[in-house]
Amino acid sequence: MSSTNLPIAKAITAGLRDAMAADDKVLLMGEDIGVLGGVFRVTDGLHAEFGSQRVVDTPLAEAGIVGTSVGLAVRGYRPVVEIQFDGFVFPAFNQITTQVAKMHNRTAGAVHMPIVIRIPHGGGIGAIEHHSESPEALFAHTAGLRILAPATAQDAYWMTRQAIECEDPVIIFEPKKRYWVKGDVDPDHRPELSPWEATVVRQGTDATLLAWGPSMPLALESAEAAAEDGIDLEVIDARSLAPIDYPTIIASVKRTGRLLITHEAPVVGGLGGEIAARISEECFYHLEAPVLRVGGYHLPYPPSRMEHAYLPDLDRVLDGVDRLLEH
Amino acid sequence: MSSTNLPIAKAITAGLRDAMAADDKVLLMGEDIGVLGGVFRVTDGLHAEFGSQRVVDTPLAEAGIVGTSVGLAVRGYRPVVEIQFDGFVFPAFNQITTQVAKMHNRTAGAVHMPIVIRIPHGGGIGAIEHHSESPEALFAHTAGLRILAPATAQDAYWMTRQAIECEDPVIIFEPKKRYWVKGDVDPDHRPELSPWEATVVRQGTDATLLAWGPSMPLALESAEAAAEDGIDLEVIDARSLAPIDYPTIIASVKRTGRLLITHEAPVVGGLGGEIAARISEECFYHLEAPVLRVGGYHLPYPPSRMEHAYLPDLDRVLDGVDRLLEH
Amino acid sequence: MVQLLAADGTRTPHAEFDAVLDGPDGAGGLATPERLRGYYRDMVMIRAADVEATSLQRQGQLGLWASALGQEAAQIGAGHASREQDYLVPTYREHGIAWARGIEPWRLLESFRGVSHGGWDPNELRTHPYMIVLGSQAPHAVGYAMGLQRDGVVGTGQPETDTAVLALFGDGASSEGEVSEAFTFAASFQAPVVFYTQNNQWAISVPTSVQSRVPLAQRSRGWGIPSVRVDGNDVLAVLGAVRIALDSARAGKGPVFVEALTYRMAAHTTSDDASRYRPSSEEEEWAQKDPILRLRRHLEQLGEIDEAYIARCDEEAHDLAMQLHHHIHGMEDPDPVGMFTHAYAEPHPIVEVEREQYLEYMAQFENDDDIDKSAEQKGERA
């Protein structure tokens, strides 16, 4: 009954607000997140509601933002950091990789790092350089981090809450191009589904299509287009990128015998490779075709008037499906 | 005739010296590389020979080192940067990922980035935290970069020279635990082999074992141990990690039908995954077993008195070979 | 804060600056009436181009535009303070600098339109590309300056060939660690680089006071780098300060930091809504300090400008805007296959394979439908 219809951005706002109301150790840090409410308005209203001690407009320095969050976490706070765009996470890379990820292990569990790093990511928004990237693989390789990629408003709300409650650091890659797409959110009933589990969002028999975050609508659209050609795709939303929920994917692939992975990041060295390698190993005797990947090219993200050719789209995914089924 | 026997570290020194003598635009930048000759003595003697304008002891700031190199490259220089240890490359991650890798593309080819970034890497030397890592996958995902991983003194010499001559930025991961292992170097005859090609260092028929850099001796040792059990392994030295020389690997796997990859980096999200994914795709009908990987665990690199259990060793590789052949 | 032109255009004497401005530089100084008129024209021109770019964005011709309205004196002044041989390292809002360096405005628009990530050859125009990752360019500037030292074009006593670097970053960007590292390297190696901040009071919604509680100019003193703070809406103060600084740097005396106090009159970009974080009264207050108006008043006081000149400038500015309009509207979208061209300077097998795959994939559409513009058609189907 309590479900409301919200754009993904607002679902995150609600998740942040409810987390802050529930636990006064939760605080937000970032550039322009205060009075402005963030360049995507995700923190809109929170500064007015919680004040500048809990919604902190920081100096313009990502290492400083993440680094001070580490100290706040040691002191018992639960900082939620906003990185303004995917391409600006790199100045904080050292803090994330050598500090956030390792402090719990370094102190043999004495210190927890319940830090959430929110990163609006992905392309297709006609932006300038450094505003359209998908660097998830660069974090998934580092033990100590967890990564979530919500694709729906409901996940956006609950993953925000669950990430904040998690005692480990969590990076949330938010699908920026879909911030204003609406969906039902039920903030009153905690879902039974763990945030670390993948979900089969469409059942099918001919092949499995795995995607996450910004690529989910494309995956579903592709399944419908394929259905018109008589191909029945099973679609999985990975949801968690670290850890990856292999049992769900393996169960599906063992049924369908085929797997296509699509993501916006370049295929070379992308997360799809890790998943393909593992599935190829675990489902060796079930695979009727090699695991295929459709993603970005091994290029810097191109200028926006070329991005349609760079990003996976319906045709490229269907082409992948065709190649998968040719086997 | 002109071949000399040198430890890997000294082969690199010789490569640097000869490159500096051949082109006065080549200069070295880094921490402690001057009078001290680097903490591994790789630049030993070069400061005395070329002076402090060409062998530059920089302030202690990796982003500054790599960032000033970008400017020097724009001005026509060919900077060779030393990062003191693998774990200290992260403060420079932004410069490498968003600047070094992208400047050529950003300027539509007007500006070249002939920068070499030398990183002593890998574990097994009993070191403290952050001194034993293998972060190559974190760079291989970014287009615009090239990565070399010499395993022999000859490669150490020539890859250093060829990287410096390359118009693209090249990261060289140097096998620090093998710096003092000697090998023949022929500085007078430019090898016909391209640095971007893999080599079959041992021919075999039962399975292919792929490794690089610090793992090569382990790979060869494993092949000999396996031979004692009647298993004939083909061993490939990948040499270039970006780009990976797939034709050589594919040709081998098509012959042997089996591939095991070993590296020190954690398996999760490591370069082995990308290679496994691609080989599984390209050799689908030739593989008699899934591509297997033996590498580090999904953990922060452990304290040195546990590293023997973390790093792949003979037993773990042979265990991998056994599992590969069980199929 | 050094100010030479008061709000009403009156010029105050300043021994050090006057020596540089009125001294024998080229044709009789940097502040001859003719040059002053030139600066005026430049500011009018670049403002017109800027306003036109905003409207091109509204028309969907640009993905985004970052207006530099209000910062014309800070940019035209600094641009002309540099000498031909100097290398300039901009951030992404340096349209006046680019204009003064002779970079045609449409080139600036390429990256905002989304047809390239740059638009010019940095070495040809001695101007680094626009840079988006804030602060990242600061060490580049220092490195370039270290190259100058090695090339022997610093401190030879020849100001016409000795060379320096002008490195720009915003008040917000000043907080990035890489800017501090640039200070460290510049100071350590006494590199011929002038750091230049247009403190336009805001970093998107964050006021400069969050980046520094003391005048930003003070920052570099922590490294022993001398600094000066000038009125950034006063083209003469900027010109003098930056010229003095660059000449000192080229003479081998090490880095200098110049902070120009100015104001971002427009929103941060066309995506921003400044009314959410700053009162319009502040904008109005700064409108009174308009840099173009100030220089015009000064020229009027000197009796060195007339209505005809003003009108001609306006006309030329209008023409420039129209040219820009037509140029951009007439710009064809690049063939996406071009994205494969410059990732690497040398051949790269993976890129080659992917390029082949892309072409083969695109060829399907041509064959299927016998249509030439496969990319377009593909766009439609998706």
Place this chain on the structure above:
Amino acid sequence: MVQLLAADGTRTPHAEFDAVLDGPDGAGGLATPERLRGYYRDMVMIRAADVEATSLQRQGQLGLWASALGQEAAQIGAGHASREQDYLVPTYREHGIAWARGIEPWRLLESFRGVSHGGWDPNELRTHPYMIVLGSQAPHAVGYAMGLQRDGVVGTGQPETDTAVLALFGDGASSEGEVSEAFTFAASFQAPVVFYTQNNQWAISVPTSVQSRVPLAQRSRGWGIPSVRVDGNDVLAVLGAVRIALDSARAGKGPVFVEALTYRMAAHTTSDDASRYRPSSEEEEWAQKDPILRLRRHLEQLGEIDEAYIARCDEEAHDLAMQLHHHIHGMEDPDPVGMFTHAYAEPHPIVEVEREQYLEYMAQFENDDDIDKSAEQKGERA
């Protein structure tokens, strides 16, 4: 540079410092004869532990050791300047600080031996772990201090409970951008943090002059953060400066920077060979300024130390070294399966699977050879 104790041990008056040192703090001031003797003992003890650690490294018991010889006054002074409730953020050579905070020396050796990456609970001992990635800890310190502000334990007027953070970094580390960002955040939020550099003249082989051409203390002034430079081999100067700074910070007056001039008497670490880059004459010169000797002379001048006390300190120091020796020699290697325990705080399926695989794999050896210590046996076969 503030110096209170001359080389011969004579104490110079200094109004501000004396007020703090001799004023009523706890039992009658920080510089009572009893406390002075305590500092002397502390310095003797930690030096002995340090020397023992070096020999443990030579014996193969430690992988590496970073000696703090010569920096005893700079560390014991700063450690005792902090109050019980303060949080200390060390780098990796802070053995005297740790000693003053009550961290047993063997705990420091864990990471150098390679049995853990830390060794203590930071919150229990109010001391951050040793940090290896230079500069990374500086923003942590500021963040912790921001937490103190939110906890309401800053500026309440209660110096016994009001809390501050002491953040350490070396002269070399001062160049890392993250240290500058820490200054920015600390200044912006007026966080209760004292930055403290032991300028020991060297960053491995690189002299401090490469990091800064002006006194390092000046660095923080770029952010308006007040700073003071003291003789780091003078325990009273350090004690006074750090106590004044911490009390100012805890009172809510914002960050302070203290630079202590001292000297790294040993090589950088046991892997280093200092003779490659510095003349032994420099080492000899600094040996004359030995901080322990200086305090002893002072105590002798005061007539507050006798041979018996000195001998007792030496004896205790010897005992400590022996204890350390036996403790380390007796340390068992950890079971590597422990490496799987703390990567994550919450259950992680991949780590669990890998842990299972590891155990299964190890079990093979047990079954094969009926040997308990499979790890060892495995080591042999490899």
